Amino acid sequence: MRKARKQSEEMVLICDFMVSLLSMMIPRFLVWSEGVGAENIRIRDWLSCDPEIPTLPKNFYSLNKKADNGQHTLYTDNLYMDFESVKQLSLQHSKPAGLLLQYGTAGFRTKAEYLDHVMFRMGLLAVLRSKQQKSTIGVMVTASHNPEEDNGVKLVDPMGEMLAPAWEEYATSLANAEELEISSVLADIVQKESVDVNQNAFVAIGRDTRHSSEKLAHAVVDGVTSLGAQYQDYGLVTTPQLHYIVCCRNTEGQYGTATVEGYYKKLSKAFSDLIKQNASSGDSHRSVRVDGANGIGAMKLKEMEHYLQTGLFLHVLNDGACGKLNHLCGADYVKVQQKPPPGLDMKPMERCCSFDGDADRIVYFYNDGAGHFHLLDGDKIATLISTFLKELLLKVDLNLKMAVVQTAYANGSSTRYLEETMKVPVYCTKTGVKHLHHKAQEFDIGVYFEANGHGTVLFSKSAEETIRQLAKHETDAKKREAAEMFENTINLINQTVGDAISDMLLIEAILLLKNLTVQQWDAIYTDLPNRQLKVKVADRRVIETTDAERRAVTPPGLQEKIDDLVKQYKLSRAFVRPSGTEDVVRVYAEADTQENADALAHAVSLAVYQVAGGVGEEPKPL
Ligand SMILES: CC(=O)N[C@H]1[C@@H](OP(=O)(O)O)O[C@H](CO)[C@@H](O)[C@@H]1O
Numbered sequence: 001m002r003k004a005r006k007q008s009e010e011m012v013l014i015c016d017f018m019v020s021l022l023s024m025m026i027p028r029f030l031v032w033s034e035g036v037g038a039e040n041i042r043i044r045d046w047l048s049c050d051p052e053i054p055t056l057p058k059n060f061y062s063l064n065k066k067a068d069n070g071q072h073t074l075y076t077d078n079l080y081m082d083f084e085s086v087k088q089l090s091l092q093h094s095k096p097a098g099l100l101l102q103y104g105t106a107g108f109r110t111k112a113e114y115l116d117h118v119m120f121r122m123g124l125l126a127v128l129r130s131k132q133q134k135s136t137i138g139v140m141v142t143a144s145h146n147p148e149e150d151n152g153v154k155l156v157d158p159m160g161e162m163l164a165p166a167w168e169e170y171a172t173s174l175a176n177a178e179e180l181e182i183s184s185v186l187a188d189i190v191q192k193e194s195v196d197v198n199q200n201a202f203v204a205i206g207r208d209t210r211h212s213s214e215k216l217a218h219a220v221v222d223g224v225t226s227l228g229a230q231y232q233d234y235g236l237v238t239t240p241q242l243h244y245i246v247c248c249r250n251t252e253g254q255y256g257t258a259t260v261e262g263y264y265k266k267l268s269k270a271f272s273d274l275i276k277q278n279a280s281s282g283d284s285h286r287s288v289r290v291d292g293a294n295g296i297g298a299m300k301l302k303e304m305e306h307y308l309q310t311g312l313f314l315h316v317l318n319d320g321a322c323g324k325l326n327h328l329c330g331a332d333y334v335k336v337q338q339k340p341p342p343g344l345d346m347k348p349m350e351r352c353c354s355f356d357g358d359a360d361r362i363v364y365f366y367n368d369g370a371g372h373f374h375l376l377d378g379d380k381i382a383t384l385i386s387t388f389l390k391e392l393l394l395k396v397d398l399n400l401k402m403a404v405v406q407t408a409y410a411n412g413s414s415t416r417y418l419e420e421t422m423k424v425p426v427y428c429t430k431t432g433v434k435h436l437h438h439k440a441q442e443f444d445i446g447v448y449f450e451a452n453g454h455g456t457v458l459f460s461k462s463a464e465e466t467i468r469q470l471a472k473h474e475t476d477a478k479k480r481e482a483a484e485m486f487e488n489t490i491n492l493i494n495q496t497v498g499d500a501i502s503d504m505l506l507i508e509a510i511l512l513l514k515n516l517t518v519q520q521w522d523a524i525y526t527d528l529p530n531r532q533l534k535v536k537v538a539d540r541r542v543i544e545t546t547d548a549e550r551r552a553v554t555p556p557g558l559q560e561k562i563d564d565l566v567k568q569y570k571l572s573r574a575f576v577r578p579s580g581t582e583d584v585v586r587v588y589a590e591a592d593t594q595e596n597a598d599a600l601a602h603a604v605s606l607a608v609y610q611v612a613g614g615v616g617e618e619p620k621p622l
């Protein structure tokens with residue numbers, strides 16, 4: 001015992017000497033000393049096994065005093081982070097043995113019962129991110145379009161964007177760490193990201209309407225408070241509302257007031273100002289039938305109606321009163337099944353739309369009176385919005401660079417129309433809004449939409465400023481009016497993330513201002529018939545892709561099979577990729593007729609099943 005104590009004294013003295021020496025030599029001492037601090041956790045853990053704490057040099061005294069109390073403390077130069085509460089509370093949020101999860105396309109998603117520890121740990125991570133960014137960070141508890149039994153969590157970065165990729169990796173490490181490793185994973189992040197542990201942190205928390213969400217949000221709160229940080233629980237909010245709130249908090253209100261009411265007021269004012277500029281003979285008393293997916297969007301839209309006193313009548317269905325979240329309803333159901341939710345009584349030519357479970361996606365649809373269902377998805381929305389913006393650009397006579405960003409799921413007709421008829425450059429990125437958002441930031445005006453209806457428009461700071469200046473100071477009345485319209489449009493758009501409510505209001509305003517019926521909007525171009533299918537395989541990671549996910553590089557032989565199949569049909573295209581949110585491989589095919597698109601999708605599914613280790617029943621023809 002005596003020998004061990006002596007060794008520990010010597011070790012700490014050596015550390016102490018090195019700290020003093022290196023602090024003189026290394027300019028970024030704080031960063032380095034956090035590394036030493038991380039190391040100290042291990043020294044302290046070892047020392048704390050010894051009931052008799054030795055007398056130690058001054059700057060380590062308090063460290064060992066803490067160790068005497070059994071506390072987990074990370075020391076930096078004069079600073080420390082207390083991990084004792086983390087240690088205590090993590091025991092109440094323990095990880096199911098053997099569970100491994102990954103921060104995927106849109107955060108963590110799985111069955112709600114497996115997520116308690118992940119929520120606690122994302123609370124911890126949000127605190128570190130907040131300290132590092134010196135900003136409010138958001139944590140949204142939702143599994144979006146997934147079934148009610150699932151849940152998930154995504155972190156929101158300071159400007160309302162998705163979490164930075166490097167931090168996604170930390171999120172995965174933290175979620176998968178064993179309880180005893182949590183402190184060292186945190187210390188590692190502090191060190192790698194130069195987190196100023198003495199910085200205040202603030203976390204904004206929101207949740208969807210799932211039964212499991214409230215309890216899971218409490219776990220996030222435990223994570224946040226165990227690191228001594230502050231938080232505000234915004235309760236039931238749509239995902240885009242939380243993104244908006246985070247952005248408002250970090251821009252000192254410049255983007256808007258950081259409350260749900262602030263969101264309603266901002267959007268309602270922009271919408272009513274925009275439609276007041278209606279010079280066409282279009283009827284301004286309009287109605288839309290909204291399928292709220294039995295989720296948070298329906299609830300929030302009803303709240304918003306009170307602020308939206310504009311002659312837009314919203315008939316909200318699937319409002320959660322009796323139906324189940326995302327079950328036979330919602331944007332994902334309508335897009336993938338290519339049919340309306342059962343029980344939705346569509347009048348001919350009536351505009352209908354569906355939100356998803358956390359209201360960050362929207363698709364429109366209608367019945368043409370001859371019994372045909374027509375879907376207006378994210379591609380049609382992107383086309384409508386970019387047509388409108390291009391016309392505005394001409395009217396204000398500004399030479400701003402506009403582009404549309406899509407994914408491989410975009411219908412081939414939409415890409416062709418945008419590039420060839422509208423002469424707008426189109427870019428393709430990997431699936432997942434963060435990829436589209438990132439690309440769209442490269443332009444003065446970046447319109448991005450996933451085919452499933454998730455998207456928005458981004459304006460560069462300088463483009464926005466130029467338009468706002470024109471709206472104020474332009475002497476030519478016509479130009480100024482167009483600039484005002486542009487400014488109202490910018491105010492109506494939630495630039496932080498795709499937003500079903502904001503997108504719906506923008507679409508309604510554009511249709512009114514352009515005096516377009518839903519059928520005329522639909523007729524801008526004709527979609528190529530397409531089909532999306534899912535295939536179950538033992539391990540979907542065997543499929544690796546390239547070229548914005550349009551080609552499979554593994555397993556060997558799969559892409560060659562797909563190429564051969566595609567050659568057998570006209571106007572055809574097909575690709576496969578592992579889903580980031582479900583344990584499936586997704587198959588997409590389009591061709592000249594629906595029969596051919598279905599046949600191609602089925603043949604490709606079979607190829608996946610055979611080459612990539614399909615499980616369960618072989619895919620059947622449609
Ligand atoms: C084909 C498809 O619609 N994929 C969706 C889906 O991702 P997957 O990685 O395909 O599961 O969920 C994502 C999150 O909501 C969304 O961004 C994406 O577009």
Ligand SMILES: [Mg+2]
Nearest residue numbers: 144356358360
């Ligand atoms: Mg969603």
